[in-house]
Amino acid sequence: MIDPHVVEARVSPEGRLRVLSKSEIAKLLDSGSSGLYPVFRNSALAVLNSGSFLDDGKELLERYPDFDIHIVQEERGIKLEMTGAPAIAFVDGEMIRGIREHLFAVLRDILFTSSELVENPSFDLNTSEGTTxxxxxxxxxxxxxxxxxxxxxxxxxxxxxxxxxxxxxxxxxxxxxxxxxxxxxxxxxxxxxxxxxxxxxxxxxxxxxxxxxxxxxxxxxxxxxxxxxxxxxxxxxxxxxxxxxxxxxxxxxxxxxxxxxxxxxxxxxxxxxxxxxxxxxxxxxxxxxxxxxxxxxxxxxxxxxxxxxxxxxxxxxxxxxxxxxxxxxxxxxxxxxxxxxxxxxxxxxxxxxxxxxxxxxxxxxxxxxxxxxxxxxxxxxxxxxxxxxxxxxxxxxxxxxxxxxxxxxxxxxxxxxxxxxxxxxxxxxxxxxxxxxxxxxxxxxxxxxxxxxxxxx
Known part of the structure; x- marks a missing residue:
């Protein structure tokens, strides 16, 4: 039976983020405790839930247990492939443009924090100046x-x-x-x-x-x-x-x-x-x-x-x-x-x-x-x-x-x-x-x- 509250979709990015390296994709697909996938998945689900009155993170995850999101690398760039996504994020089968922008902003910032800050010895996050x-x-x-x-x-x-x-x-x-x-x-x-x-x-x-x-x-x-x-x-x-x-x-x-x-x-x-x-x-x-x-x-x-x-x-x-x-x-x-x-x-x-x-x-x-x-x-x-x-x-x-x-x-x-x-x-x-x-x-x-x-x- 088809659930009208969830959809499957594949979307292209808005803005500058169009290509990713193999190592960046591997980080985003790593579901281990130190991987980025759980953070990316949960944040993406929250963005797709925009407009809902649900305000409990645990309840949101439980409501969409089958939600999944993956990065697909194509010749012309990347796409995000989703299953079990909240239908509220779509109109006539198309993702709302503002939500799509937000979705790729999440991807951009999570990647930047991991690759350019946490793993970059130039930033000393143990000092006030480094944090700023x-x-x-x-x-x-x-x-x-x-x-x-x-x-x-x-x-x-x-x-x-x-x-x-x-x-x-x-x-x-x-x-x-x-x-x-x-x-x-x-x-x-x-x-x-x-x-x-x-x-x-x-x-x-x-x-x-x-x-x-x-x-x-x-x-x-x-x-x-x-x-x-x-x-x-x-x-x-x-x-x-x-x-x-x-x-x-x-x-x-x-x-x-x-x-x-x-x-x-x-x-x-x-x-x-x-x-x-x-x-x-x-x-x-x-x-x-x-x-x-x-x-x-x-x-x-x-x-x-x-x-x-x-x-x-x-x-x-x-x-x-x-x-x-x-x-x-x-x-x-x-x-x-x-x-x-x-x-x-x-x-x-x-x-x-x-x-x-x-x-x-x-x-x-x-x-x-x-x-x-x-x-x-x-x-x-x-x-x-x-x-x-x-x-x-x-x-x-x-x-x-x-x-x-x-x-x-x-x-x-x-x-x-x-x-x-x-x-x-x-x-x-x-x-x-x-x-x-x-x-x-x-x-x-x-x-x-x-x-x-x-x-x-």
Missing amino acids: DAVFHILRNAGLLRPRVEPNLVVCWGGHSISREEYDYSKRVGYEFGLRGLNICTGCGPGAMKGPMKGATIAHAKQRIRGGRYIGISEPGIIAAESPNAIVNELVICPDIEKRLEAFVRVGHVVTVFPGGVGTCEEILYLLGILLHPDNAHTRLPLIFTGPASAAAYFQQIDEFIRITLGEEARKLYRIILDDPAEVAKAVAEEMRNVKQLRMQAKDAYYFNWGLRIPQDLQRPFVPTHEAMARLDLHLDQPRHQLAANLRRAFSGVVGGNVKADTIRAVQKLGPFDIHGDAALLKPLDTLLEAFVKQSRMKLPGKAYVPCYRLAV
Whole structure:
């Protein structure tokens, strides 16, 4: 019996990636633990699932157990051959062009990371400078870096499972951005990542702006929960969450945060950990929190959590603007002018923020195993930027336990993560996470949430 939900297909590449060497193909077909095939297959499946409301990596893999993808080398170049692929990616038997672009962007970035970074002794990923250089090369290889373009890129962070009111608000803000000629960079998924892009496309059309940029930056471990939305026209897949986060702050000029959940808090703490570092005292990377009036309590909870854990110094690093899309856009446009002036004075590039100092504890990949989560240093007696980095790891572990297939399996097998620390810190953390659960910010509405963590309060 033919399953109408899956198809077989063979597609040609979009863009520059048309030929591969035999060794590159061998890596992509290697299904061993060190091979690229599992990463490529799972990321490709997530891209093909774009438009679905499924936000669980483990569930996605289980829904399409027969999905397979292989590279076919022909005289004129390569093709991808798929079986058991989600039918949602096709129209009348043809793959949607944007999805095809995303599919080959995944192939491009996974190959580049393996061949040009991991196996290249020129990149020392154990140093801060080497990691930043690697991020630069990933973005340059993807064609993301454009010299001689004035600052105009707004990074938009926020949740993929937000309310309709919050989503509509993010569209209105994106519309105001687009009217002012600003471009959008997000985590590329649905919700608060899609809304600003959707609003900006309408505004760009009204302003007759051609070539609007809707940049999506993801990584293999999170892509199943945040499959690239259809508006993304520049997709980059970084090898891990830390390089993904660094890519955001290196290419973006202003960061705007919409309502979200633990993933959004992870991003906020990452950026605060950078801005609180003494070496960045004179660096400017503006940060604005915004949402509809109904999100006031959400931002108040985050603001209070930051006050208790990181202090008043951290609160000075961001603004909160509620229920006023035009005011948000005006503030962002003004900050763009300030960023341009500071970059000119520092002789720093507009397209990549070389002047930002990112400490290694924010660059080093954190794998949320039960042992690693239990060892987190969540004590108040440490510099604020280090505490922010450790809190970021705690939120990263919760994100993994919610949506990443491997981490979900580990939690199912070994039970919830145990998180230890000062009671004065864990109590507000528990309050914040409980609020997220009550507001359905951990998973899509309609699903019962089972916590993947235990706090030793």
